[in-house]
Amino acid sequence: MASKASLKGKGKVAKSGRGGSAAAPDERTAVKCVKVWSTWAMKKAKVAAQYGFIPLIIVVGMNSDPKPSLYQLLSPI
Template sequence: MASKAASKGKGKSGKGSKGAENRSASKCVKVWSTWAMKKAKVVAHYGFIPLIILIGMNSEPKPQLAQLLSPV
């Protein structure tokens, strides 16, 4: 009975090496996706208004920059 309890320990076993790789890969994907989302948030934050101005400048009829930025 004591040998069964000892084999259920929390240590790594030879059979669990594939599970450790899966956990490592999933952790890598999670870290990468978090990093990518943070970068995308910064790009969207600082690039949205210039993108709108650029699209407005290339439309017909071509407005001047002051006309695009004025609220009227």
């Protein structure tokens, strides 16, 4: 006769003590804070680069020698 399967799930076993590589709670929150901040900063930098690249090219082009007009900078020919 077959035995019934257990309904208990196989979860993680909690350790009573900390291991040598476990970080302190303050270190974990500091690392998480740095990750969140760096993600936020990269998103803002991406938006600034996307919207600022073409105006930067126009400004650099208008300040070069010989000085072209705005129409000459924007025309494809």
